[in-house]
Amino acid sequence: MRPVDALLRVLREEGVTKVFGNPGTTELPFLDALAGAADIEYVLGVHEGSVVAMADGYARATGRPAFVSLHVAAGLANGLVGLLNASRSRTPLVVTAGQQDRRHLVQDPMLSGDLVGLARAAVKHTFDVQHAHDLPVLLRRAFQLAVRPPAGPVFLSVPMDLLAEDTDVTLPARSTLAPPGVAGGVAEAARLLAGARRPAIVAGDGVGRDGAVAELVAVAEALGAVVHHQPMHDGVDFPGTHPLHAGALPPLNAAIRETLAAHDVVFIVGCHAFMPHHYTPGPAVPDSVTVVQLDSDSAEPGRNFPVALGMTGGIRATLARLAEALAGRVPRARQRIAAAAASHAARRAAADAAALAAYGPAPFDPLAAVHAVVAGLPEDAVVVEEAITSGVRLRSVLRLDRPGSLVHTVGGGLGSGIGAAVGHAMGRPERPVVAVLGDGCSLFGLQGLWSAARYGARATFVVMNNGEYRTLKETLDAWRSRATATGHYPGLDLATTRLDFTKAAEFFGVPAVRAKGLDGLTETVAKSALPSGPLLVDVPVTSHSSHR
Known part of the structure; x- marks a missing residue:
C-alpha cells in the first residue's frame, strides 16, 4: 500500500468523511488521491483561519476529530489562531501541512520552514514525518492523542515527496480504547459534599464535552447546590432554566473569589483553571472554601488552588456514581432548591425587564x-x-x-x-x-x-x-x-x-x-x-x- 493510500485508509477507518483545507503545491499528491475518493469530501475555505474554525465547529457538532489540511509554513501560520482556540477549547483535530520536497530542503525553497516548530506552541502534540513507513503509525497515534484527555489538536508535517513515494507501507489496525472509568475517591467526595452547609458547584466545559449534563443535574439536586457555569463557558454544561442555575462566574479572580466566599464547600467539575481575563490580585478561590475537584485531565486537580480532594477519571461515569452515593443523604436539599429557585427567578426576571425597557x-x-x-x-x-x-x-x-x-x-x-x-x-x-x-x-x-x-x-x-x-x-x-x-x-x-x-x-x-x-x-x-x-x-x- 502506498503512503497516500494508507492515509486515505486511516481517514476512512477513523470516520473522516470531510477534509477541511485550503490547498497548495505541497498537498497535490493528497488532492490527486482524493480525486478518486468519492466518499471523502474536500471542504474548501478561502483562508486558513476559516478552515480551522470550520473544522472546530464540525468536530464539536459530530463529537469526532476533524481532519485539516493546511499548506506549508504560510498556510499553517494563517491557521495558528484557530489551533490556539482549539487547544483552549479542547477540540480534537488532526492537522497536516505539506512540507516542501525533501530533496531540495537544504536550498531553503519557497514557503518551506520549521513546520513543527511553528505549530508546537499552538497544539497538543507534533510529529515530523520523515519516513513513509512511519506515516500510518503516526496518523493512528495522532487520532488517539487528539481525543485523549485533555483533547486538542495534533499536528503532522508531511513532505510532499513522501506522499508521492511508490513504496509499500504496512497499515496498523485501528485500536479500540475504553473510555475513562469512575474516578477514585467517590465515597470521600460524597462525605465532604453531603456535610456542606452552603454547597456550590462550578460546571466546567468538560461536563458538556463528556455528555454529563444530566448526571451533574442529579448531583446538584441531591445536594441542593447552586451551580455556576465556568467563566465565558464554551457550551451548555448545566441547563440555563434549572432552578439551581446561578449564571456564569465573571472572568476575574476577585469577582470569582467574592462569589465563592458565600459557600463552605465548592465542587469544581471539568473546569480548566478558571482562565481569568483581566488581572486582579489574589487567588480565585478563598482560603475558607473546601474544594472538591473532578476532571478527566490529571493535571487539573490542585493546579491553581489547593483542593481537599482531587479526582481524575471519566466525568460522566464519576458523576453518575456520585449521584448514587448522595441520594437521600441531604434532607435539606429540597429547601435549598426552593430558595435558589426564587432567587434565580427574580434575577432572570430583572434581566428580561431591563432588556424590554x-x-x-x-x-x-x-x-x-x-x-x-x-x-x-x-x-x-x-x-x-x-x-x-x-x-x-x-x-x-x-x-x-x-x-x-x-x-x-x-x-x-x-x-x-x-x-x-x-x-x-x-x-x-x-x-x-x-x-x-x-x-x-x-x-x-x-x-x-x-x-x-x-x-x-x-x-x-x-x-x-x-x-x-x-x-x-x-x-x-x-x-x-x-x-x-x-x-x-x-x-x-x-x-x-x-x-x-x-x-x-x-x-x-x-x-x-x-x-x-x-x-x-x-x-x-x-x-x-x-x-x-x-x-x-x-x-x-x-x-x-x-x-x-
Whole structure:
C-alpha cells in the first residue's frame, strides 16, 4: 500500500468523511488521491483561519476529530489562531501541512520552514514525518492523542515527496480504547459534599464535552447546590432554566473569589483553571472554601488552588456514581432548591425587564437587540457566540437547556464565529445555527461567508454593528484615572460611518438584510428554523447600553 493510500485508509477507518483545507503545491499528491475518493469530501475555505474554525465547529457538532489540511509554513501560520482556540477549547483535530520536497530542503525553497516548530506552541502534540513507513503509525497515534484527555489538536508535517513515494507501507489496525472509568475517591467526595452547609458547584466545559449534563443535574439536586457555569463557558454544561442555575462566574479572580466566599464547600467539575481575563490580585478561590475537584485531565486537580480532594477519571461515569452515593443523604436539599429557585427567578426576571425597557428604534440598545434575537430562537437552535460586548449581554438573557446548543471559544482568538457556524451546520444539518457576532469579530473571519454560500450552510449570521471595538473602549475607560481620561481612543474605531455588512455578505454570495426594528429581528431569527441556506442580518446597535 502506498503512503497516500494508507492515509486515505486511516481517514476512512477513523470516520473522516470531510477534509477541511485550503490547498497548495505541497498537498497535490493528497488532492490527486482524493480525486478518486468519492466518499471523502474536500471542504474548501478561502483562508486558513476559516478552515480551522470550520473544522472546530464540525468536530464539536459530530463529537469526532476533524481532519485539516493546511499548506506549508504560510498556510499553517494563517491557521495558528484557530489551533490556539482549539487547544483552549479542547477540540480534537488532526492537522497536516505539506512540507516542501525533501530533496531540495537544504536550498531553503519557497514557503518551506520549521513546520513543527511553528505549530508546537499552538497544539497538543507534533510529529515530523520523515519516513513513509512511519506515516500510518503516526496518523493512528495522532487520532488517539487528539481525543485523549485533555483533547486538542495534533499536528503532522508531511513532505510532499513522501506522499508521492511508490513504496509499500504496512497499515496498523485501528485500536479500540475504553473510555475513562469512575474516578477514585467517590465515597470521600460524597462525605465532604453531603456535610456542606452552603454547597456550590462550578460546571466546567468538560461536563458538556463528556455528555454529563444530566448526571451533574442529579448531583446538584441531591445536594441542593447552586451551580455556576465556568467563566465565558464554551457550551451548555448545566441547563440555563434549572432552578439551581446561578449564571456564569465573571472572568476575574476577585469577582470569582467574592462569589465563592458565600459557600463552605465548592465542587469544581471539568473546569480548566478558571482562565481569568483581566488581572486582579489574589487567588480565585478563598482560603475558607473546601474544594472538591473532578476532571478527566490529571493535571487539573490542585493546579491553581489547593483542593481537599482531587479526582481524575471519566466525568460522566464519576458523576453518575456520585449521584448514587448522595441520594437521600441531604434532607435539606429540597429547601435549598426552593430558595435558589426564587432567587434565580427574580434575577432572570430583572434581566428580561431591563432588556424590554431598552427596546426602541434603530440603532438599537445592544441588550435589547440580543434579547430580540433570543426571543426568536427556534427550540432546537445552536447559538454560536462571538460578540464580545454584546456577547456578555446575550448571556444575561440566554437560557439554553439542551446540551450542544452553545458554541463559543474561550481561546479568545478572534474570527472563529463565522467558520464555526458553517462547520457546525455541516456536522448537524438538522439543527439551525444562529451566530451572534460582533462587527470586529466578523471582519477577522469574513472569508468564512464564502464557504457558507458554497456549501449552503443552514446558518443565520447576526452581526451586532456598532462600528467600534467597544470592549476595548470600556476596558480603557476603567483603566484610566479620571485625571487622565481624554475620551480619545486611538485605533478603536472601525469606520467614520457604520460599515455595511449586507454588501460584504452579498459579495460572497450570502443573502443579507438590515434589521429595521426589533420585532422584525425576532421574526427573521425565527425563520432560521426553516431548512434554507445562509443569511446575514446586519443589526445597527448603539455604542453604549442603557443597562450594563
